[in-house]
Amino acid sequence: MKLKAIFNRDGGTFKTTDMGEFCVRATEVFALAGHQISCSVVAGKDVVPALEAAAGENGVDALIAGGGDGTISAAAGIAWKVGLPLGVVPAGTMNLFARSLTLPLDIWRALEVLAEGSVQAVDIATVNGKPFVHQFSAGLHARMVRMRDAMEFSSRLGKIGASTRAAFGVMLRPPRFEVIFDIDGDGREEHRVVSAVSVSNNPFGTNPLLFADDLTTGQLGVYIAGPLEPSGVGRLAIDILRGRFEENQAVTAATAKMVRLHFPRRRHGALCVVDGELLRMPGDVEIRIHHNELKVLAPAVKAHAVRSR
Template sequence: MRFAAVLNQDGGTLRTTDMAAFAERLRQTLEAVGHSVQIDIVTRREVAAALEKAVAKRNVDVVIAGGGDGTVSTAASLLMNKKKALAILPGGTMNLFARGLGIPQTLDGALTSFAEGEVTAVDMASANGRPFVHQFSIGMHARMVQLREKMDFGSRLGKMQASVRAAWATIKNPRTLKVSLTIGKTEIITRATGISISNNLFGEGHLPYADDPAGGLLGIYVSVARRRRDLVKLFLAMLRGRWRDSQHVEIHQADKAILKIHSPTKKFSAVMDGELFGLERETVIEIHPGALKVLVPARNVQTKAA
């Protein structure tokens, strides 16, 4: 296969990696089994343009996106419904979409998996036409990201610590939104502290990522917790992957959901694949089955086929 790699040197673990040495290992690993690769090492600001350039190349079969959730999400958006496949180098803090695909969580482990990997199709989702691969959230999660973005951190560990501090600040002063959520023929009207909609239902017993990235349904999570102690319990349940054990979250599945904000506040924010953006009062979230081709370890394709 013919690869084009875009490596975000400012992303997560790549920030503290010898990029020249790693690029050489990438080249040697792929060329040793007959592949070819073009490598572009860029800054965070240059990622989008570099990915657009890689996707536009005719002589490329697979685009490698090296970086965090933002880098991966940008690459996936550009590759949605394209013939080219996405390969993920997990250089972020949590790498949740990569985990769902069975990608090894070390950079060198991921490289080895690419050498003998196979292409399969997985789902994507969108919010008012804007694609995402992992999760769309409003309420507490968006507030937490807003607070975290104001903190200083220079490493993956630092970002994790900042996330915990931001989460606690959000839990201490919870806010609610009056919303309606239409799922099929059912309309839910509630005051929620948070709503998250994932690209396929999160699995149980681990961090929040989908066990089946080609399941064809959105996972819809509505937090009904309002008291501080209940929000702490919900946060801990989320980290342990015990969503279904929590009495403070309502879980639904659908291929489409319509979210309407009825609170009087003029401006709202949502977080999608880790990035903040302005939210409209009405948002249509849909799943797009098989819209993204990805390169995964060969055994994962074999297991799903069985």
């Protein structure tokens, strides 16, 4: 295959990596596997244009994207739209999509696994047409991200620290808002006051980081937390750390292929998080799963496991 790699030099791990050496190693590893790869290292602000240009090049058989979850989400959306396979080099803080794909979190080892991997189809989701690979959320998570982004940090550890401080801030003042939701267009709209809504690309597994163990179920994970007091947020946090948040009394969990949300009191739109990016969405949101529409480079063992189901 002929591959084009775009690496975000502002992504967490890449900030302290000799990117020239990394690109040389990528070229060697893929050549040993019979592939041809060319690498570009760009600033964070230039990632999307670089990915779009790479996707439009003649003769490119697959894209490789390296960076954090935001970079990977953008790359997945671009690869999905043009029908190219995507390989992921996890260089961010959480690397949630890479975890779902069972990729190594070591960037050097990831190159070797991708070079020997195979193309596999997985699910991707959209919110009002915007692609995402991990989750859409409103409420607790959105407030936490807004508070974290208002803090200053320049490293991966700094971001983790800021996230921790923001989480405590949200715990002290949990949000409450109204939402009307319709699952799979069954016409049974439900009006509730909640503190959090999360819709994931496939249901979360039993892990404290809340990522999907399987990206091929063709289902969204839908999670709604009722109105919470600070103590309730604390109990929810403990249950998340235990990998048992669905057992929390405040949480309602379901699966769906389509979810419509209406935020009746958000006249200027709802503050939401889409794959880690804080956005103001319209008062009406439609989320859909697109089953097996995203092609990825997956570890050979993972690909075999998916085929055997």
